[in-house]
Amino acid sequence: MTTLRLVLADQLDRAVAALAGLDAGADVVLIAEVAEETTYVPHHRQKIALLFSAMRHFAEVLTADGVHVDYVRLDDPANTGSLGGEVARAVARHGAARVIATEPGEWRVRRAMDGWEASIGVPVEIRADDRFLCSRDRFAGWMSGRKAPRMEHFYRDMRRLTGLLMDGDAPAGGRWNYDADNRGRLPKEVVVPARPRFAPDVTTQSVLDLVAARFPDGFGDLEPFGWPVAREQALAALEAFVADQLPGFGDYQDAMKRGEPLLFHARLSAALNIGLLRPMEVCRAAEAAFRAGDAPLNAVEGFIRQIIGWREYVRGLYWHFMPGYAGTNALAATRPLPGFYWTGETDMACIAETVGEIRRSGYAHHIQRLMVTGNFALLAGLAPVEVEAWYLAVFADAYEWVELPNTHGMALYADGGIMASKPYAASGAYIDRMSDYCGGCRYDPKVKAGPKACPFNPLYWNFMIEHRARLAGNPRMALPYRTLDRMDARRVSEIRADAGRILAALEEAPRWLPRN
Ligand code: FAD
Ligand code: DLZ
Ligand code: SF4
Numbered sequence: 001m002t003t004l005r006l007v008l009a010d011q012l013d014r015a016v017a018a019l020a021g022l023d024a025g026a027d028v029v030l031i032a033e034v035a036e037e038t039t040y041v042p043h044h045r046q047k048i049a050l051l052f053s054a055m056r057h058f059a060e061v062l063t064a065d066g067v068h069v070d071y072v073r074l075d076d077p078a079n080t081g082s083l084g085g086e087v088a089r090a091v092a093r094h095g096a097a098r099v100i101a102t103e104p105g106e107w108r109v110r111r112a113m114d115g116w117e118a119s120i121g122v123p124v125e126i127r128a129d130d131r132f133l134c135s136r137d138r139f140a141g142w143m144s145g146r147k148a149p150r151m152e153h154f155y156r157d158m159r160r161l162t163g164l165l166m167d168g169d170a171p172a173g174g175r176w177n178y179d180a181d182n183r184g185r186l187p188k189e190v191v192v193p194a195r196p197r198f199a200p201d202v203t204t205q206s207v208l209d210l211v212a213a214r215f216p217d218g219f220g221d222l223e224p225f226g227w228p229v230a231r232e233q234a235l236a237a238l239e240a241f242v243a244d245q246l247p248g249f250g251d252y253q254d255a256m257k258r259g260e261p262l263l264f265h266a267r268l269s270a271a272l273n274i275g276l277l278r279p280m281e282v283c284r285a286a287e288a289a290f291r292a293g294d295a296p297l298n299a300v301e302g303f304i305r306q307i308i309g310w311r312e313y314v315r316g317l318y319w320h321f322m323p324g325y326a327g328t329n330a331l332a333a334t335r336p337l338p339g340f341y342w343t344g345e346t347d348m349a350c351i352a353e354t355v356g357e358i359r360r361s362g363y364a365h366h367i368q369r370l371m372v373t374g375n376f377a378l379l380a381g382l383a384p385v386e387v388e389a390w391y392l393a394v395f396a397d398a399y400e401w402v403e404l405p406n407t408h409g410m411a412l413y414a415d416g417g418i419m420a421s422k423p424y425a426a427s428g429a430y431i432d433r434m435s436d437y438c439g440g441c442r443y444d445p446k447v448k449a450g451p452k453a454c455p456f457n458p459l460y461w462n463f464m465i466e467h468r469a470r471l472a473g474n475p476r477m478a479l480p481y482r483t484l485d486r487m488d489a490r491r492v493s494e495i496r497a498d499a500g501r502i503l504a505a506l507e508e509a510p511r512w513l514p515r516n
Pocket of ligand 3: 347349351429438456
């Protein structure tokens, strides 16, 4: 009896659930490049190339292991263009009696999969994705009875569960969280260590040619392309990060610098999210560096917290609150996404720089995502669905399970405070403190009103005024509301007028959408 085992583009792990119990003599593994998945948002062209190249490399590994892989290429004339269509075709081709898949990372795909049994006519088993450390059931148990889930509590639970950075029952160093040590601005003399790039091999080059031909007007530069596309490369990237950047990860985690998109960040999310790396091996490598005295605790704790804390937490929230989660809009934000999110053509240097980096590489680090593009979208009241489609498209590491809670909840507060205890709203002063962007900007973060004023300034206070009813009661917002209450009426009307002008101009700004 032939079983068809489906492996999606972000499930490229030999130990993925769908491959457990594989009978190499009888079973067929289906991996399919399909048009529908390349176009549901206009993905960055490097993201498409990364996935196709990684899928093809993974297929080569399985084939070398004696597994029968049925690999469908995007340009196969018989390709139906959808995952469901390709599963149906493969079932017929191989006379498969059943299908085994691993749960996908997006509600949209899960809903489609739930219909396959009826449309294809064979049993379809959808297995839990056990590449995560916290199962959906465990997360549901953790959530039960909690009024306000908080990442910090979840994280401690995960530290105990994994034993990472634990000395017996106590956290290493005596504290659970060293975040307070991790807010440094980057001193001028600090040199950011270089990191490996993975030059395209023949497989990647043929994918790059395919993507260039198929998506000539797609978003983002296709080359230079240097993503790790196979497990050995991802392991090399991990090793280099642990040796070279991890020691500085904590101190400069929130810093931003022109021309230095990576700083001390790992750039491992893309590899982690598609299965080339496993979360525990990444954390163990970081912990080993601490135990060997090669990286300080504030760096290693901060890094491990991102993975066993935030990463697992957002995944738990996603499945717990979907599908309703995506439809909430607590701040009633409705403005359309201005075209400069795609083109980078704006006088705001922080946004131009961040979008430029994204266009070139499919990457921006967390603070750029949260406090530059996210903060602006929050303050300007941009419509969550449009902002979320942008985040899902432009980053090489974006899948809805991780993108949505971070965007909808953390950046936009559209969930009304499930994910974040207060909006991450900030004026130009924050960006000026944490970056060198403002020095090259036509606006001035210290100017509060008039044409030279940094747009983040009036928008920040206007946001506070507009959402007073919802936010003023939040003790964590007490300080800005006290400041607002001390402002004289003339200042408040200047803010309103400036913000009104900026928002009106935004609504008239050219809109743009890449064509995939
Ligand atoms: P580092 O800063 O070096 O962190 C190490 C690892 O921790 C990352 O590789 C990642 O796996 C994990 N991590 C860190 N922060 C988070 C977080 N908040 N949520 C989940 N995992 C985290 N991450 C994605 O993987 N895909 C997305 O689509 C995505 N969208 C985001 C959208 C917004 C608005 C924001 C604010 C954050 C988003 N993040 C997303 C989280 C985070 O910004 C990225 O994981 C991180 O920037 C990836 O770069 P890195 O590997 O250099 O991370
Ligand atoms: C994002 C993406 C793209 C661009 N292409 C494919 C593809 O051709 N085949 C595939 O199996 N998956 C692709 N994906 C990932 C899916 O859109 C989706 O995000 C994940 O499968 C969710 O787990
Ligand atoms: Fe951004 Fe304002 Fe600084 Fe310009 S002045 S870079 S708009 S924060």
